Amino acid sequence: MAHSKRDIMQGTLDLMVLKTLETIGSLHGYGIAQRLQQVSDDALYVNQGTLYPALLRLEQRGWIASAWGTSENNRRARFYSLTRAGRKQLALEEADWQRTASIMARLLGRGEEPAQ
Amino acid sequence: MNLRELASRIAGALGRGRSDREIAADLAAHRDELEAFHLRRGLTAEEARRAVRFELGGEVQALEAVRDQRSLPFVDALRQDLRYGLRMLRRAPGFTAAAVLTLAIGIGANTAIFSVVDAVLLRPLPYADPDRLVSLGERTRAGDPERVGYATFIDWAARSRSFESLAVMRSFQPTLVVNGEAERLAGVRVTWSYFEMLGVRPALGRTFTQEEDRPDAWHEVVLSDGLWRRRFGGDPTIVGRTVVMNDLPYRVVGVMPASFPPLISAKYYTAAEIWAPLGYAVGVGDSCRDCRHLRAFGRLRPGVSAAAAAAEMTSVHEQLRAQYPTQYEPGSVAVVPLGDAITAGARPQLLLLLGAVACVLVIACANVANLLLARSELRRRELALRVVLGAGRRRIAAQLLTETALLSAIGGACGLLLAAIAMRGVSAVAPQTLPRLGEVGIDLRVALFACVVVIVAAALVALAPIRQASRDDLRGQLAVDSRTTAAGAGRVRALLVVADLAIALTLLAGAAVMLRSVTSLARVNPGFDPNRILSMRIILGGRTYAEDPAVRAYQTQAIEHLRALPGVAAVALADQIPFGGDFDCRGFHVQGRMKPNAVDDPCIQRYGTTPAYLSVMSIPLKRGRFFTAEDGETSQPVAVVSESTARLVWGTADPIGSVVRIGSAVRGPWCTIVGVVGDVRHEDLAAPPIPAVYMPESQSTDSFLVALVKSSSDAAALAPSAIAAVRQLDPSVPVYGAASVAALVNGAIGERLFVMRLLAGFAAVGLLLAAVGLYGLVAYGVSQRTREVGLRLALGATSREVLRLLLSKGVTLLAAGLAAGVAGAVLTTRLLGSLVFGVSPLDPLAFGGAALTLVAVAVAAHVIPAIRALRIDPALALRHD
Numbered sequence: 001m002a003h004s005k006r007d008i009m010q011g012t013l014d015l016m017v018l019k020t021l022e023t024i025g026s027l028h029g030y031g032i033a034q035r036l037q038q039v040s041d042d043a044l045y046v047n048q049g050t051l052y053p054a055l056l057r058l059e060q061r062g063w064i065a066s067a068w069g070t071s072e073n074n075r076r077a078r079f080y081s082l083t084r085a086g087r088k089q090l091a092l093e094e095a096d097w098q099r100t101a102s103i104m105a106r107l108l109g110r111g112e113e114p115a116q
Numbered sequence: 117m118n119l120r121e122l123a124s125r126i127a128g129a130l131g132r133g134r135s136d137r138e139i140a141a142d143l144a145a146h147r148d149e150l151e152a153f154h155l156r157r158g159l160t161a162e163e164a165r166r167a168v169r170f171e172l173g174g175e176v177q178a179l180e181a182v183r184d185q186r187s188l189p190f191v192d193a194l195r196q197d198l199r200y201g202l203r204m205l206r207r208a209p210g211f212t213a214a215a216v217l218t219l220a221i222g223i224g225a226n227t228a229i230f231s232v233v234d235a236v237l238l239r240p241l242p243y244a245d246p247d248r249l250v251s252l253g254e255r256t257r258a259g260d261p262e263r264v265g266y267a268t269f270i271d272w273a274a275r276s277r278s279f280e281s282l283a284v285m286r287s288f289q290p291t292l293v294v295n296g297e298a299e300r301l302a303g304v305r306v307t308w309s310y311f312e313m314l315g316v317r318p319a320l321g322r323t324f325t326q327e328e329d330r331p332d333a334w335h336e337v338v339l340s341d342g343l344w345r346r347r348f349g350g351d352p353t354i355v356g357r358t359v360v361m362n363d364l365p366y367r368v369v370g371v372m373p374a375s376f377p378p379l380i381s382a383k384y385y386t387a388a389e390i391w392a393p394l395g396y397a398v399g400v401g402d403s404c405r406d407c408r409h410l411r412a413f414g415r416l417r418p419g420v421s422a423a424a425a426a427a428e429m430t431s432v433h434e435q436l437r438a439q440y441p442t443q444y445e446p447g448s449v450a451v452v453p454l455g456d457a458i459t460a461g462a463r464p465q466l467l468l469l470l471g472a473v474a475c476v477l478v479i480a481c482a483n484v485a486n487l488l489l490a491r492s493e494l495r496r497r498e499l500a501l502r503v504v505l506g507a508g509r510r511r512i513a514a515q516l517l518t519e520t521a522l523l524s525a526i527g528g529a530c531g532l533l534l535a536a537i538a539m540r541g542v543s544a545v546a547p548q549t550l551p552r553l554g555e556v557g558i559d560l561r562v563a564l565f566a567c568v569v570v571i572v573a574a575a576l577v578a579l580a581p582i583r584q585a586s587r588d589d590l591r592g593q594l595a596v597d598s599r600t601t602a603a604g605a606g607r608v609r610a611l612l613v614v615a616d617l618a619i620a621l622t623l624l625a626g627a628a629v630m631l632r633s634v635t636s637l638a639r640v641n642p643g644f645d646p647n648r649i650l651s652m653r654i655i656l657g658g659r660t661y662a663e664d665p666a667v668r669a670y671q672t673q674a675i676e677h678l679r680a681l682p683g684v685a686a687v688a689l690a691d692q693i694p695f696g697g698d699f700d701c702r703g704f705h706v707q708g709r710m711k712p713n714a715v716d717d718p719c720i721q722r723y724g725t726t727p728a729y730l731s732v733m734s735i736p737l738k739r740g741r742f743f744t745a746e747d748g749e750t751s752q753p754v755a756v757v758s759e760s761t762a763r764l765v766w767g768t769a770d771p772i773g774s775v776v777r778i779g780s781a782v783r784g785p786w787c788t789i790v791g792v793v794g795d796v797r798h799e800d801l802a803a804p805p806i807p808a809v810y811m812p813e814s815q816s817t818d819s820f821l822v823a824l825v826k827s828s829s830d831a832a833a834l835a836p837s838a839i840a841a842v843r844q845l846d847p848s849v850p851v852y853g854a855a856s857v858a859a860l861v862n863g864a865i866g867e868r869l870f871v872m873r874l875l876a877g878f879a880a881v882g883l884l885l886a887a888v889g890l891y892g893l894v895a896y897g898v899s900q901r902t903r904e905v906g907l908r909l910a911l912g913a914t915s916r917e918v919l920r921l922l923l924s925k926g927v928t929l930l931a932a933g934l935a936a937g938v939a940g941a942v943l944t945t946r947l948l949g950s951l952v953f954g955v956s957p958l959d960p961l962a963f964g965g966a967a968l969t970l971v972a973v974a975v976a977a978h979v980i981p982a983i984r985a986l987r988i989d990p991a992l993a994l995r996h997d
Contacts, residue, residue: 029142030149033172045171048143048178053185056134060121060185073152077145078138 013046013054015097018090021064021082028069028077029055055080063089128187139182143175193511197518204519211491212523214888215484219527219570221881222480224534227558227566229473229874231539232546233466234565235556241455242377244315245415248280249454250422252412252429254447261450264412266396266403268436269307272412272449275432278425280417283310284410287385288392289820290361291657291850294347300655300850301343301361303390304381305334310391311372313415320344321355321370324393328369334395337366341374343389363658366392383458383551384411405436405443406715413454426451442713458551465871468947472626472878475619477569479882482612483889484527488520489609490896528570532563545873547866610929613893616886617933618940621970623879625941628962629952630872636954637865642694643796643805645734646861648685650831650838651693652854654821660848664749667817670846675726677841678825683834686826688728691818694796695860704809705781706765706774714781720761721798721808722778724818729810730793732826740772740791743812753815755787760795761807778809787811801864802953824857831856868951883973886933891977894926898981902988910990922985923978930974934967941966 020035021027027035032055033046058064063086069079082090127133147168154164172178183192205212240246252272253261264272264284273282288303308329311318318338328336337359339348348354358365372391381388394410396403416425429449437444452460492499499512536558546553654674661667671689678687692698704720711717723729727743738759747754755776762771775786795805823842827834835854842851898905905918945957955962 028145028149030146033146033150034153047171047173048146048175049173049181052139052143052178053181056182056185057121060124061118062120071145071149073149075145075148076141077149078142 011093013050014058015090015093017051017054017058017080018063018082018086018093021080022087022090026069026079026081028071028079030071030077032080058086061089062086125186125188129191133186136179136183139186140175140179143178143182147172147175193514194518197515198522200515201519201522205522208491211487215487215523216527216530218480218483218487218885218888219524220530220534221885222477223528223531223566223569224538225473225878225881226477226569227531227535227562228538228542229466229469230565231535231558231562232542232550232553232556233470234562236462236550236552237459237466239552239555241379241458242375246455247453248416248418249314250414250416250425250451251454251457252282252414252452253450254408254433254444255450261452263408264410265405265407266394266410267398267405269410269412270398271436272429272432275435276425276428278416278420278428279414281309281313282412282414283307283313284394284412285310285381285384286394286410288388288390289655290366290390290392291655291848292347292359292361292390293848294359296847298848298850299347300653300852301390302381302386302388303337303392304378304385304388305392305394307394307396310413311338313413315415316372316376318370319373320352321368323370329393329395331395331397331400334393335364335366336369336393337361338370338372338391339368340372340378340389341376344371363660377552377555379458379551380411380413380454405440414451422451422453442715445715462550464949465867465951468951469871469874469878471944471947472623472875475623476878476882476885479616479619479885479889482616483885484523486609486612486889486892489612490892492516524570528566531570532558532566535562535566542874545870547870548863550870609893610925613886613889613929614932614936616882616889617930617970617974618936620879620882620886621934621937621966622940622944623875623882624966624969625937625963626945626948627872627875627879628966629945629948629955629957629959630868630875632955632959632962633948633951633953634865634868634872637801637868640797640801640954642801642861643735643794644694646695646857648827648829648831649732649857650825650827650834650854651696651857651860652823652825652835652839652842653852654823654842655850656819656821658848660846661819664817667819668749668814670849671726671813671817671821673845674823674842675728677845678823678838681825681834681837681841683828684825684838685828686728686732688732688824688826689726689813690729690822690824691724691813691820693723693733693822693824693857693860694798695857695864696822697799699799702779702809703781704761704765704807705777707776707786708774709765710781717781718764718807720757720778721806723808723810724813724816725810726813729824732824733796735796736794738792738794739770740789742791742793743810743814747812748814751815753785753787754790754812756791756793756810757789758793758795758805758808758810760805761809762792764807776809778811785815787815799864801861831858868953871948871951883970886970887973887977890926890929890974891980893929894923894978895981895984897925898922898985905985905988906990906992909988915986918985919982923982926974926978930971933974934970937970938963938967 016036017032020032020039024031024035029048029051033051036044036046055064055066059066059080063083064080065083066078066080068076071077124133150168150171151164154167155161159167241249243249251261252264254264254268255261266284269282269284273279276282283306285304285306288305290301290303292299292301306324308324308326311323317323319341321338323338324336328334339354344350344354351357354368355370357368359368360366378388402409414425416422426449429451433444433447433449437446456463502512539556539558543553543556656667656670661670675687675689678684692700700722701719702722703714703717705714705717725743727745727747729735730737730742740756742756743754755778757765757771765771766774771789771792774789776789777784777786793810796808797803798806798808823838825831825834825838839851839854842849901922905922908918908921909915941963942958945952945962948957
């Protein structure tokens with residue numbers, strides 16, 4: 001069964017948002033969604049019902065902050081940016097993810113052969 | 117979820133998070149940008165909107181998801197349920213009012229009665245380690261623990277090892293004169309270690325020392341907080357000062373705190389407000405083994421049970437009896453926990469009332485369950501709709517539970533309010549003999565009890581509709597029309613109504629049996645006519661009245677003064693009167709008929725009276741004569757006996773002319789019996805008259821007197837002028853306790869009256885609730901069958917046939933309720949026990965009356981629905997939905 005586009009693990013989305021904000025700096029919700037879509041070559045459409053609770057959660061945990069601003073198209077929008085705690089958290093999660101990914105890669109690369 | 121997130125979500129739940137508007141604006145901005153982007157790409161407006169919707173999902177759902185993240189979802193749900201529940205309750209004011217009122221009555225009545233039970237029975241006595249305190253008494257052939265003599269008490273203390281300390285007390289009623297105004301005080305004299313035994317400390321000064329508890333020196337007193345404030349203005353320098361009582365100086369050594377309730381003296385004498393040392397010594401004064409007039413109390417050593425102490429004391433009693441065979445009867449020593457001794461009389465009645473009031477609560481819960489069930493049937497469509505719209509079953513159950521809890525909370529709050537009012541009523545009608553009544557009040561424990569009752573009630577009540585809601589296939593309900601009822605629900609409701617009726621009938625029967633008991637008790641002839649007699653008490657104490665002639669002179673003058681008042685028909689004096697709470701049983705030794713051991717001679721109630729006593733009290737003279745003015749101090753000593761005394765002592769022989777000694781068998785004058793009078797009941801209308809002997813005041817004077825004033829009209833109205841007349845004679849003589857004799861006699865049925873009134877109240881409430889339940893069920897049944905009735909009427913059925921159809925169910929319910937109720941009443945009225953008087957606990961009249969009342973109320977509950985059914989217009993009914 002094919003994975004639905006909306007089916008992203010919570011932790012994964014958190015990491016994606018944090019990384020996006022680190023790369024680009026302060027960004028509004030639309031910008032974050034667009035960026036994720038671009039980077040994934042249109043494979044990832046993030047539903048508002050998923051993205052915005054995640055943004056609020058990250059803010060509640062103190063990893064990002066938000067403030068009203070004006071978008072490049074002159075619209076009022078809320079801009080999200082990484083906090084110092086968020087940077088630390090990102091480093092942590094990045095390392096975590098790398099480790100998981102390498103384990104997965106090794107595991108999947110060897111097919112079904114048992115580990116030695 | 118980390119701590120920061122939790123904190124901000126709690127803040128969110130309290131309404132302090134980001135506002136809905138801000139979130140919505142953020143979401144909208146996102147959508148606008150995306151839509152603009154798509155428009156720039158060349159999509160039409162319609163296509164752009166659709167693309168946005170596809171990519172971002174529903175805006176409402178997104179907002180809802182952010183809201184969930186903002187706060188704690190279950191708090192939001194609860195708040196929502198509460199808001200919704202309140203709205204539902206507001207929308208059905210009739211249902212809400214009925215349910216709240218029903219719960220309030222059930223909870224209020226239970227809280228009120230529990231408050232009384234708690235204060236009287238459950239709360240430990242307010243003394244140190246109260247479970248080690250006991251009362252002791254010699255248990256003789258008669259069975260009840262008796263008072264003891266001082267010499268016995270000293271031997272008990274010396275020969276037993278079960279007690280940490282022992283104490284005895286006797287009554288003490290000194291006349292206090294402050295600024296020329298005399299007042300008789302209620303007090304007790306106690307052995308010096310009494311307060312230590314109870315583990316209480318004075319608020320000021322100290323209690324007694326061993327040196328102060330001697331015959332030659334007991335002139336110290338301890339005051340109660342109340343007396344100290346009332347008569348001495350709360351003077352903080354009172355300790356060490358001297359007060360004059362009975363012309364003697366007493367030194368105040370201490371004041372007890374307001375928190376020290378004189379429960380022991382209140383039980384056996386009158387609540388004490390002054391204490392003095394007992395001042396006894398073996399061999400001096402009234403200290404003999406035979407002088408049984410002291411009440412004994414003790415504190416058990418830790419780990420010693422009352423039963424073990426009783427066994428030890430009984431063996432001590434046997435030793436003493438072997439040593440002094442003429443002074444002790446075979447028997448045992450009763451050792452009873454003090455709390456039990458104080459509340460023993462009240463326990464069965466209060467437990468009975470607690471049971472009755474619990475019945476009311478059961479009826480109330482059944483009724484509310486019934487109301488909720490009926491309502492959930494009406495709401496089945498609404499519930500089904502909510503299920504179809506996506507509400508989870510658990511969510512619906514939570515909603516119903518919230519609604520029920522809300523009802524119970526409102527009912528509970530109203531109930532507490534009602535309890536506060538009811539408790540005043542209960543205290544007002546409670547007999548004064550109920551111990552610790554002053555301590556009754558809604559306290560924390562009672563409030564807690566009320567909460568437990570509410571929660572249990574809510575759980576019981578909520579059970580019904582929730583099971584209903586989850587059992588039904590709600591989705592199917594949408595297709596079904598609203599007229600049909602689930603058969604199961606109907607059965608449950610019918611059962612609940614039958615239970616209501618049965619319990620109501622049980623309560624009714626209990627109340628009816630009590631009513632019959634009280635009426636037959638009120639019809640008992642006390643042996644005298646208590647109407648239009650005022651009684652008041654006088655004490656002739658101190659040096660002025662130390663000699664008999666002074667007492668006689670005062671008596672003569674007092675009678676003259678009272679006789680001179682307008683509206684006075686006759687005046688008599690006596691040392692005690694029936695139903696006056698007095699007791700003066702004396703050995704009755706007939707010359708030539710005395711038992712080998714004088715202890716075995718009968719004990720006869722002795723009344724010292726003036727000649728007018730017989731006519732004032734309207735006691736019939738049976739034979740011989742009563743006293744006259746000729747019977748004086750120098751003439752032949754005489755006595756008059758009651759019929760039961762004559763029967764007891766002389767059998768069929770004539771007592772007139774016999775010679776008796778009253779009190780002591782070896783001392784005092786021999787009195788000649790000159791007459792026989794009718795019997796009187798002395799303290800209990802339910803008990804047979806006890807034997808009595810009358811002696812003329814002129815030959816054996818008393819210092820404690822009761823003045824009886826026969827009025828030509830109302831006795832109570834005479835009180836102020838009568839008191840003034842006696843006071844005028846000698847202001848230093850205390851005059852107190854003015855009461856009509858009729859009121860004293862009525863006081864004797866107070867206990868039963870109290871139980872009867874409360875039972876009748878509970879029965880009325882139970883009946884009303886049961887009637888409401890029955891009415892609800894019948895009316896609901898009729899409304900459910902409107903179309904059917906219309907159809908039948910249209911097809912030519914007579915109204916009689918329709919009525920039979922509609923009411924047959926009610927008749928079945930009533931019959932079932934009656935049967936179950938009679939069975940319940942048969943099982944429970946015997947619990948009334950000794951409160952029942954003059955009728956059987958299964959009195960057919962009481963049972964019949966109760967059943968008839970229930971039937972009448974049930975018929976009334978049917979009338980309105982029946983009339984409504986007959987007024988149904990067939991044409992309208994067929995279109996009824």
